Amino acid sequence: MEIKKVGVVGCGLMGSGIAQVCAQSGLQTVVSEINDDLLNKGMGMIKTNLSKSVEKGKLAAQEKDAILGRLKATTNMTDFTGCDLVIEVVVENMQVKKKIFADLEKICPPHAILASNTSCLSVMDMAMATKKPDKVLGMHFFNPVPVMKLLELVQTIATSEETLKTIRAFGKSIDKTVIVAKDSPGFVVNRLLVPYLFDAMRMLESGMATREDIDQGMQLGCNHPMGPLTLADFVGLDTLYFIANAMYDDYKEPRFAPPMLLKKMVAAGRLGRKSGRGFYEYK
Numbered sequence: 001m002e003i004k005k006v007g008v009v010g011c012g013l014m015g016s017g018i019a020q021v022c023a024q025s026g027l028q029t030v031v032s033e034i035n036d037d038l039l040n041k042g043m044g045m046i047k048t049n050l051s052k053s054v055e056k057g058k059l060a061a062q063e064k065d066a067i068l069g070r071l072k073a074t075t076n077m078t079d080f081t082g083c084d085l086v087i088e089v090v091v092e093n094m095q096v097k098k099k100i101f102a103d104l105e106k107i108c109p110p111h112a113i114l115a116s117n118t119s120c121l122s123v124m125d126m127a128m129a130t131k132k133p134d135k136v137l138g139m140h141f142f143n144p145v146p147v148m149k150l151l152e153l154v155q156t157i158a159t160s161e162e163t164l165k166t167i168r169a170f171g172k173s174i175d176k177t178v179i180v181a182k183d184s185p186g187f188v189v190n191r192l193l194v195p196y197l198f199d200a201m202r203m204l205e206s207g208m209a210t211r212e213d214i215d216q217g218m219q220l221g222c223n224h225p226m227g228p229l230t231l232a233d234f235v236g237l238d239t240l241y242f243i244a245n246a247m248y249d250d251y252k253e254p255r256f257a258p259p260m261l262l263k264k265m266v267a268a269g270r271l272g273r274k275s276g277r278g279f280y281e282y283k
């Protein structure tokens with residue numbers, strides 16, 4: 001099956017990035033939010049990103065208009081009628097996600113593939129909110145979506161090989177490199193990333209090194225684009241805390257248990273870049 005029309009439920013940081021990449025790859029794209037304010041904010045991020053590319057001479061002005069012409073922004077889920085693929089990118093709340101999957105099954109054509117961008121929740125549980133779990137999988141994108149090359153696919157025990165094949169080809173068509181993981185919390189990337197970020201936090205907590213030295217150690221010693229504490233601020237400390245708890249609940253391994261410092265920072269509203277303060281301060 002060829003994917004010609006894509007839907008994206010949620011136009012926050014990740015949803016807007018996914019919608020942008022799909023429209024930029026020539027696909028008719030519908031992106032939704034729960035109200036006009038959030039929709040305008042998300043569309044604003046897309047327009048800013050595209051305008052920057054035009055300013056840098058990486059995108060022609062007419063091409064920017066063509067991309068925006070392929071994007072339909074809506075607050076009405078029924079606009080997903082006719083989508084071959086819909087990617088859910090809403091809050092990490094299983095009840096909310098299950099409802100969206102059940103609604104999408106009613107709105108979209110029977111052949112439509114339904115995907116979740118969850119970074120830690122069980123895709124199998126979402127699939128069971130529909131009557132076609134063979135057409136449900138995880139599509140985990142990375143922030144910032146227009147820049148990061150990876151697309152991590154999550155295959156449940158019910159996802160069909162045909163669905164996986166179609167989405168592999170789709171990933172390639174939007175210029176992403178695909179890896180496939182089984183449906184277990186954290187999949188490949190977060191299962192490796194989260195304990196690493198937590199070790200950096202524990203190092204800071206114990207006074208073993210300063211935040212700058214921990215970050216520079218990994219940036220300059222291992223050529224990472226960001227040190228672990230900067231990256232944690234970038235991902236969002238509340239997001240990391242949520243992912244870690246979900247992973248710890250399932251694996252019961254101490255390495256996934258959130259450090260006390262992280263717990264206290266989240267309680268204090270120090271959520272990283274988005275709140276203006278995390279391990280660092282942001283203007």
Ligand code: CAA
Binds near residue numbers: 052056147
């Ligand atoms: N949206 C779109 N484009 C962006 C962007 C954004 N938010 N931020 C940066 N860019 C673009 C810039 O416009 C620039 O593009 P050009 O090369 O075309 O000029 C390019 O990215 C590089 O940006 P900068 O020069 O401003 O800055 P940089 O070189 O420091 O790169 C970065 C910024 C790409 C974010 C880089 O620091 C990086 O790769 N950091 C690591 C990001 C990472 O690990 N992400 C994964 C997080 S984990 C996750 O997402 C999953 C999960 O479940 C938690």
